[in-house]
Amino acid sequence: MQNIRTVTQNFDFHTHQFLNHISLDCVVFGFHDNQLKVLLIRMKYTKEWALPGGFVKEDESLEVAANRVLKDRTGLDNIFLKQFKVFSEPQRSDRNPAVKDLIDSGSNPDHEWFNQRFISIGFYALVDFSKAEPTPDFFSDLCAWKTLDEINTLILDHSQILNKALETLRLQLNYQPLGYNLLADKFTMPELQKLYETILGKELDRRNFQRKMLSYGILNKLQERKTGGAHKAPYLYEFNLENYQKALQNGLFGGW
Amino acid sequence: MQNIRTVTQNFDFHTHQFLNHISLDCVVFGFHDNQLKVLLIRMKYTKEWALPGGFVKEDESLEVAANRVLKDRTGLDNIFLKQFKVFSEPQRSDRNPAVKDLIDSGSNPDHEWFNQRFISIGFYALVDFSKAEPTPDFFSDLCAWKTLDEINTLILDHSQILNKALETLRLQLNYQPLGYNLLADKFTMPELQKLYETILGKELDRRNFQRKMLSYGILNKLQERKTGGAHKAPYLYEFNLENYQKALQNGLFGGW
DNA sequence: ATGTTAGTGTGTCATATTGACGCAATGATA
DNA sequence: TATCATTGCGTCAATATGACACACTAACAT
Numbered sequence: 001m002q003n004i005r006t007v008t009q010n011f012d013f014h015t016h017q018f019l020n021h022i023s024l025d026c027v028v029f030g031f032h033d034n035q036l037k038v039l040l041i042r043m044k045y046t047k048e049w050a051l052p053g054g055f056v057k058e059d060e061s062l063e064v065a066a067n068r069v070l071k072d073r074t075g076l077d078n079i080f081l082k083q084f085k086v087f088s089e090p091q092r093s094d095r096n097p098a099v100k101d102l103i104d105s106g107s108n109p110d111h112e113w114f115n116q117r118f119i120s121i122g123f124y125a126l127v128d129f130s131k132a133e134p135t136p137d138f139f140s141d142l143c144a145w146k147t148l149d150e151i152n153t154l155i156l157d158h159s160q161i162l163n164k165a166l167e168t169l170r171l172q173l174n175y176q177p178l179g180y181n182l183l184a185d186k187f188t189m190p191e192l193q194k195l196y197e198t199i200l201g202k203e204l205d206r207r208n209f210q211r212k213m214l215s216y217g218i219l220n221k222l223q224e225r226k227t228g229g230a231h232k233a234p235y236l237y238e239f240n241l242e243n244y245q246k247a248l249q250n251g252l253f254g255g256w
Numbered sequence: 257m258q259n260i261r262t263v264t265q266n267f268d269f270h271t272h273q274f275l276n277h278i279s280l281d282c283v284v285f286g287f288h289d290n291q292l293k294v295l296l297i298r299m300k301y302t303k304e305w306a307l308p309g310g311f312v313k314e315d316e317s318l319e320v321a322a323n324r325v326l327k328d329r330t331g332l333d334n335i336f337l338k339q340f341k342v343f344s345e346p347q348r349s350d351r352n353p354a355v356k357d358l359i360d361s362g363s364n365p366d367h368e369w370f371n372q373r374f375i376s377i378g379f380y381a382l383v384d385f386s387k388a389e390p391t392p393d394f395f396s397d398l399c400a401w402k403t404l405d406e407i408n409t410l411i412l413d414h415s416q417i418l419n420k421a422l423e424t425l426r427l428q429l430n431y432q433p434l435g436y437n438l439l440a441d442k443f444t445m446p447e448l449q450k451l452y453e454t455i456l457g458k459e460l461d462r463r464n465f466q467r468k469m470l471s472y473g474i475l476n477k478l479q480e481r482k483t484g485g486a487h488k489a490p491y492l493y494e495f496n497l498e499n500y501q502k503a504l505q506n507g508l509f510g511g512w
Numbered sequence: 513a514t515g516t517t518a519g520t521g522t523g524t525c526a527t528a529t530t531g532a533c534g535c536a537a538t539g540a541t542a
Numbered sequence: 543t544a545t546c547a548t549t550g551c552g553t554c555a556a557t558a559t560g561a562c563a564c565a566c567t568a569a570c571a572t
Contacts, residue, residue: 088319175431205560205562207562230568230569463550468530483540489548523564536552537548538550540545
């Protein structure tokens with residue numbers, strides 16, 4: 001019987017042609033002022049904006065690593081997180097020439113590391129805007145929420161990652177509930193609708209939205225109303241956690 | 257102004273605590289005899305069954321690597337491929353004790369490599385069963401199609417990967433067309449329906465299925481009928497490629 | 513205090529979609 | 543030529559959807 005030595009003796013493990021660098025990038029969504037926001041960091045040296053991210057330790061799963069990164073960036077635990085795509089184009093780590101010069105200059109011993117191709121796992125996260133405390137990391141001097149239209153160029157392929165995250169979120173809206181992780185505990189129907197509209201990028205009929213949303217059975221209507229607004233006080237709702245979880249598992253149906 | 261050297265001087269790049277091993281695993285689906293089949297390989301040394309997979313070269317994207325792997329396994333180019341999840345649990349590379357002994361024995365210099373945790377990107381692929389030529393790789397002595405109920409234990413967490421692929425496929429069925437990559441050029445409505453039923457794991461009403469499928473406008477009905485069966489000869493259909501592509505892009509609606 | 517205004521709660525109605533089923537036609541087999 | 547399982551094509555009630563009407567109310571300006 002041949003042993004594993006025989007089997008593998010011709011296989012070229014040790015040339016390092018298969019040693020890849022892994023990172024993860026997080027698209028962190030929050031909802032505030034009836035607007036969808038994304039958490040970004042600004043690089044210390046180049047002042048470019050980027051998605052928060054990090055590396056994966058050898059004893060961590062990606063999910064654990066992403067949670068660690070987001071705990072660092074927001075102070076929050078148990079964030080709603082989902083892998084959505086891996087980005088691995090060989091050119092994805094190519095910087096624009098000006099930035100590359102900056103990095104290569106100063107006889108920096110780490111520029112080799114920086115110029116490697118990283119295979120990056122994209123996560124999107126949904127967090128309660130009001131509870132997050134944006135905190136920069138080792139490479140950045142700023143961490144802040146940005147609305148989508150405030151975001152111009154991002155580092156590397158991060159714009160592409162952001163767009164894909166949005167696209168994924170839009171798709172998921174069609175077969176799973178959303179809102180629990182983005183809204184306060186109590187919220188109004190118009191607030192929930194605005195959230196949906198912002199993500200979908202289109203307006204929805206107020207009355208039909210309510211009908212459909214209620215039909216899912218994931219909301220508890222409260223007696224309380226939200227006062228202080230300039231108009232008729234809307235009722236407050238909360239999610240029915242039990243049914244919400246079930247709906248996450250089993251899926252909803254009907255698109256928007 | 258601080259330069260990048262200052263920025264990174266305290267960051268521990270070089271401990272290798274961030275050097276991960278990457279692999280990819282493919283769940284290759286085919287359809288034959290009205291049954292869904294999955295392509296598996298059998299390991300030379302341990303005789304365990306596994307999903308076909310491979311490593312990613314430093315100048316390849318994941319997609320290119322997966323195409324390379326599948327070209328090797330099936331002889332086919334331009335296979336329909338989709339990432340669906342990354343598997344990264346630290347224990348995922350732990351083998352069962354008996355197998356581990358086999359691998360560690362024989363003073364095999366590569367057993368360290370084999371016992372590493374690999375972060376593996378899961379792909380699923382849809383291929384025309386009749387055109388694929390299953391071919392084992394360097395580590396395997398057999399490559400063959402298996403129906404789902406013929407599959408028992410797979411190596412490592414490959415069963416989990418397979419299940420997740422199936423689950424993903426089921427979900428995708430709700431918002432994108434399927435069939436072009438799995439069926440022959442011409443096919444009958446009952447064949448298409450069987451495909452859907454097999455993936456969903458439940459039966460569908462023949463007449464309602466046809467109505468819904470036709471409503472998508474992705475089929476061309478041919479004048480030809482399929483003879484040879486023991487009963488009334490069903491019409492043949494082909495996919496309307498233009499509309500099929502559009503539907504892939506824009507999505508369908510309504511679930512099963 | 514009163515009217516205005518914009519946002520809210522609730523309901524209606526025509527139309528489209530869905531699920532469940534009927535029935536005649538057909539092609540190999542007995 | 544009869545049988546039988548399967549196919550093509552259709553019906554109908556129930557349900558879901560999209561578009562819209564109308565009354566209500568909290569804050570604000572006058």
